[in-house]
Amino acid sequence: xxxxxxxxxxxxxxxxxxxxxxxxxxxxxxxxxxxxxxxxxxxxxxxxxxxxxxxxxxxxxxxxxxxxxxxxxxxxxxxxxxxxxxxxxxxxxxxxxxxxxxxxxxxxxxxxxxxxx
Numbered sequence: 001x002x003x004x005x006x007x008x009x010x011x012x013x014x015x016x017x018x019x020x021x022x023x024x025x026x027x028x029x030x031x032x033x034x035x036x037x038x039x040x041x042x043x044x045x046x047x048x049x050x051x052x053x054x055x056x057x058x059x060x061x062x063x064x065x066x067x068x069x070x071x072x073x074x075x076x077x078x079x080x081x082x083x084x085x086x087x088x089x090x091x092x093x094x095x096x097x098x099x100x101x102x103x104x105x106x107x108x109x110x111x112x113x114x115x116x117x
Contacts, residue, residue, distance in 0.1 A: 003066035004111060009050040011070065012043065021046075021074060028099045030078075031092040045077035046070060062109050071107040075100050 011017055021043055025033035032038040053059060053068035059076050060068070068076075079097050088094055101108055 003054070005050050005053040005066050005068045008068070008070040008073065009047060009054065012047040012050065017070065018043065020070075024071070024074065024100065025096075028096050028103065029092070030096045031089070042074060042077055045080075046073035049073040049076050060108060064110055067111050069107055071100070071104060075107075 018039065021039055022033070024030075025039065025042075049059060050068060050070070050073050053065045053073070056065050058065045060072060063069075063072060075097055078093060082088055082094055082097070086093065
């Protein structure tokens, strides 16, 4: 059976994923939302995060590695950049990560914890 992480990785090169990423950046006011190079780096990083999850690395306490999805991977990349000392004037990048997690909680929990559809 194909995992969520594998499905997400298979979608990561699609134009639609670029659009989704841009919408996430704009909607939640990321300070680098208008920087196409940042968006591309974010997507490349998310693909790397998904590869790590496919390899079994658990990146979130609340999500098993195979259940890591694209939005969680995107947020993880930004969180890791901040943890690594990325510039964050006024804490806007940190707020973006927190707001995404708050607005889309189903992206940060185990799939089996979601109510049936």
